[in-house]
Amino acid sequence: MERVVLITGANSGIGLALCERLLTEDSQLRLCLACRNMQRAEAARSALLTSHSNAHVDLLQLDVGSVQSVLSAAQEVKARYNRIDFLYLNAGIMPNPQLDLNAFFKGLFSRNVVRMFATAEGILTQQDRLNSDGLQEVFATNLFGHFLLIRELEPLLSRLVWTSSSNARRSAFSMEDMQHREGRESYSSSKYASDMLSLALNRQKNSQGLFSSVICPGLVMTNLTYGILPSFFWTLIMPVMWLIRIFTNTFTLTPHNGAEALHWLFLQNPESLDPRAKYHSLTSGLGTNYTQPRQMDIDEGASDVLYSKLLELEKEVRRKLSEENADEEMSAVK
Numbered sequence: 001m002e003r004v005v006l007i008t009g010a011n012s013g014i015g016l017a018l019c020e021r022l023l024t025e026d027s028q029l030r031l032c033l034a035c036r037n038m039q040r041a042e043a044a045r046s047a048l049l050t051s052h053s054n055a056h057v058d059l060l061q062l063d064v065g066s067v068q069s070v071l072s073a074a075q076e077v078k079a080r081y082n083r084i085d086f087l088y089l090n091a092g093i094m095p096n097p098q099l100d101l102n103a104f105f106k107g108l109f110s111r112n113v114v115r116m117f118a119t120a121e122g123i124l125t126q127q128d129r130l131n132s133d134g135l136q137e138v139f140a141t142n143l144f145g146h147f148l149l150i151r152e153l154e155p156l157l158s159r160l161v162w163t164s165s166s167n168a169r170r171s172a173f174s175m176e177d178m179q180h181r182e183g184r185e186s187y188s189s190s191k192y193a194s195d196m197l198s199l200a201l202n203r204q205k206n207s208q209g210l211f212s213s214v215i216c217p218g219l220v221m222t223n224l225t226y227g228i229l230p231s232f233f234w235t236l237i238m239p240v241m242w243l244i245r246i247f248t249n250t251f252t253l254t255p256h257n258g259a260e261a262l263h264w265l266f267l268q269n270p271e272s273l274d275p276r277a278k279y280h281s282l283t284s285g286l287g288t289n290y291t292q293p294r295q296m297d298i299d300e301g302a303s304d305v306l307y308s309k310l311l312e313l314e315k316e317v318r319r320k321l322s323e324e325n326a327d328e329e330m331s332a333v334k
């Protein structure tokens with residue numbers, strides 16, 4: 001039977017590399033590339049068809065950062081497919097990243113140097129803003145849009161895989177400020193929230209046959225990392241990065257390597273997976289890829305609280321949207 005796989009943020013980086021890898025694994029697959037920019041989506045499809053000429057590759061317009069777009073895309077998915085075997089929640093942003101050079105050089109000579117390179121703890125901040133739905137953009141894109149998509153498609157779903165990060169950190173997340181309106185670590189906060197949500201989904205939905213997993217792709221050269229330092233700089237320091245890889249296998253560097261854990265999970269039986277584990281894509285100093293589970297620093301109780309808070313927010317945004325739509329209809333009648 002043809003399997004259907006939907007991937008958000010599939011037009012570049014790790015998402016696109018995953019598409020390549022899945023088509024190589026199973027040429028009968030039906031891939032649905034869910035992207036906000038249809039030109040970039042078309043380009044990605046052409047690239048995939050160049051290497052897999054008989055592949056079934058569909059496109060779906062989806063901006064996960066917009067409530068209206070998620071709801072419309074979900075309607076379209078329901079009309080097109082009667083099940084989604086794998087939903088990869090991969091789209092993500094890190095806007096206006098700032099590297100604290102002082103902390104970076106201090107970190108270089110500390111005992112935590114390997115940890116710093118693996119997680120960017122204490123050296124990276126971002127500046128977030130409100131989107132047109134009145135939500136914090138990073139929270140809306142990395143977490144809430146995906147949550148809404150899951151809620152809409154729930155009867156069609158069986159496997160969820162989140163592209164999280166080792167930058168996810170408990171101390172960056174506050175339940176009282178789940179959108180991270182106050183702090184400057186919106187990325188870390190949103191990724192910690194996705195880890196919690198995955199656990200909560202497993203707790204609530206495993207009995208109904210829905211399983212969720214979380215991965216970290218490692219440090220990968222993509223548009224996201226080119227936003228932190230320019231691509232020519234990364235190219236220049238590539239030999240240093242290969243050297244660092246000997247000490248931390250988290251420097252996966254290429255999108256193909258970064259997609260290792262995403263691909264690995266595609267081959268696993270969901271019952272054999274640990275809901276509290278984050279599956280890391282790792283690359284050894286010699287360039288061998290492998291997947292390793294590492295325990296997440298998460299409370300079950302707190303993950304349930306986050307789940308309820310997301311349900312409340314969902315109610316609120318749906319109410320707001322229907323009021324706006326009603327207002328628009330009224331003014332159209334006038």
Ligand SMILES: NC(=O)C1=CN([C@@H]2O[C@H](COP(=O)(O)OP(=O)(O)OC[C@H]3O[C@@H](n4cnc5c(N)ncnc54)[C@H](OP(=O)(O)O)[C@@H]3O)[C@@H](O)[C@H]2O)C=CC1
Binds near residue numbers: 011064164166224
């Ligand atoms: N690169 C790294 O080192 C790491 C990356 N990650 C995570 O990996 C995931 C993929 O990122 P990566 O491949 O690195 O970076 P890219 O920027 O190459 O890919 C991000 C993808 O997400 C899409 N996207 C962003 N915002 C939206 C939106 N509102 N709606 C729909 N799609 C959107 C982008 O589309 P568009 O082209 O239109 O912008 C793009 O396709 C992210 O979740 C990121 O946080 C995690 C750890 C490390």
Ligand SMILES: CC(C)CCC[C@@H](C)[C@H]1CC[C@H]2C3=CC[C@H]4[C@H](C)C(=O)CC[C@]4(C)[C@H]3CC[C@]12C
Binds near residue numbers: 164165167229
């Ligand atoms: C000599 C060079 C290697 C100097 C590079 C310094 C920093 C720009 C980078 C050091 C560690 C990097 C990161 C670590 C974790 C990534 C995480 C998993 C993620 O989700 C997104 C990207 C990272 C935060 C990444 C970003 C660049 C570094 C801070």
